[in-house]
Amino acid sequence: xxxxxxxxxxxxxxxxxxxxxxxxxxxxxxxxxGTTVLCACSIxxxxxxxxxxxxxxxxxxEYAMLPASTLQRKPRDRAGKIDGRSVEIQRLIGRCLRxxxxxxxxxxxxxxxDCDVLEAGGGTRxxxxxxxxxxxxxxxxxxxxxxxxxxxxxxVAAVSVGLVxxxxxxxxxxVEDRDAEVDLNxxxxxxxxxxxxxxxxxxxxxxxxxxxxxxxxGQAGIGRITARQIxxxxx
Numbered sequence: 047x048x049x050x051x052x053x054x055x056x057x058x059x060x061x062x063x064x065x066x067x068x069x070x071x072x073x074x075x076x077x078x079x080g081t082t083v084l085c086a087c088s089i090x091x092x093x094x095x096x097x098x099x100x101x102x103x104x105x106x107x108e109y110a111m112l113p114a115s116t117l118q119r120k121p122r123d124r125a126g127k128i129d130g131r132s133v134e135i136q137r138l139i140g141r142c143l144r145x146x147x148x149x150x151x152x153x154x155x156x157x158x159x160d161c162d163v164l165e166a167g168g169g170t171r172x173x174x175x176x177x178x179x180x181x182x183x184x185x186x187x188x189x190x191x192x193x194x195x196x197x198x199x200x201x202v203a204a205v206s207v208g209l210v211x212x213x214x215x216x217x218x219x220x221v222e223d224r225d226a227e228v229d230l231n232x233x234x235x236x237x238x239x240x241x242x243x244x245x246x247x248x249x250x251x252x253x254x255x256x257x258x259x260x261x262x263x264g265q266a267g268i269g270r271i272t273a274r275q276i277x278x279x280x281x
Contacts, residue, residue, distance in 0.1 A: 048210075049219055050079075057205070057217045057267055058169075062180055062278035072185025074278065076177035079219050080167020085177035087185030088158040089192075103152025105182075107139035107159040109174055115166045135171045136161070138242065139178050142233050145241045146200045147182075152192070157182065168220035172204040172231060176271055179203065180278050201236035203271040207264040209252060214259050216267045228252045232264035236272045 048054065058079030067073035070086035093104050109132050113119045123129065128136075139161060147157070159182060161174035179202045186192045206218045208226035218226060230245030245257070252260075 048215065049221060054213055054215045055263060055266065057270055058219060060176075060271060060274050062177070062274060064180065064184055064278050064281065070181070070185070071188045072181045072183065074177050074180040074184065076173050076180070078167075078169055078173045078176070078217070080165060081163070081170055081173045081219075082165040083170065083173045083177050084162045084164060085174065085181040086160045087178075087181040088160070089185060089189060090156045090158065091154070093154045093156050097154065101150070101154060103149045103155045103157065105140060105144050105147055105149065105152075105157040105159065107136045107143065107161065107178065109136035109139060109161045109163075109171075111163040111166060111170070115163045135174065138171060138233075138244075139175055142175055142202050142204070142241050143178060143182060146179075146198060146202050146235060148197050148199055151195050151197045155192075157185065166220070168218055168223045169206045172206050172217075172233075175202065175204040175233060176275065180275055183279055200239070201272055201275055202233065202241060203236070203268045203275060204231060204233040205264050205267040205271060206231050207260045207267070209250070209256065209260070214256065214263050216263050228256070228260070230257075230260050230264070232261065232268065234265060234268045236275075238265070 061077045063075040066075040071089045072087040076083050159178045163170050207230050208218050209228035210222045210226045227250035228247050233241040
């Protein structure tokens with residue numbers, strides 16, 4: 047039996063608390079089981095130098111884990127040095143959001159998406175992506191000149207799946223992620239298009255049939271996460 051008596055195809059409890067921060071254009075506190083991530087969207091009326099004068103916007107993301115987010119204190123990044131895992135995840139978040147944002151409709155503006163992990167109970171990158179989309183949508187909605195510009199083409203959501211004890215499982219929490227034979231992260235749009243698949247065997251291999259079942263399991267979970275995102279944005 048899985049932790050918390052979950053079925054293999056069952057998500058952890060997921061909750062979005064929109065507009066968590068007063069100063070951000072858009073923000074949300076997202077909880078997925080024991081993982082809590084604070085996501086914020088900031089809008090700047092400037093773009094990186096390589097885009098100046100081109101009438102096109104930009105979106106980038108930053109990701110960090112607070113020192114007390116893990117059982118053993120995680121040291122803070124110092125002097126601009128970011129650990130490799132954080133760099134990988136923030137690039138992932140940026141790629142996934144740029145896949146559904148029409149940058150040519152943004153004008154010469156930059157969207158900054160900040161994702162800070164308050165508690166890490168497994169699936170932090172998926173939770174960050176799920177919250178980042180909600181924060182982005184709220185941020186654009188807060189600016190009258192951007193709210194109806196059709197900048198966001200679709201929603202985006204993510205979930206982890208894996209083989210744990212030979213069984214395909216959805217939305218792995220920390221102890222499952224740690225012991226999984228196969229760990230896979232899936233990112234998709236609300237319309238069912240794949241943005242990214244990250245999967246690897248941990249001292250194990252897996253078959254094409256197992257991969258297909260993991261993708262089906264993940265897609266079903268993403269559908270339910272997307273519904274929760276819609277609820278959070280309609281409140």
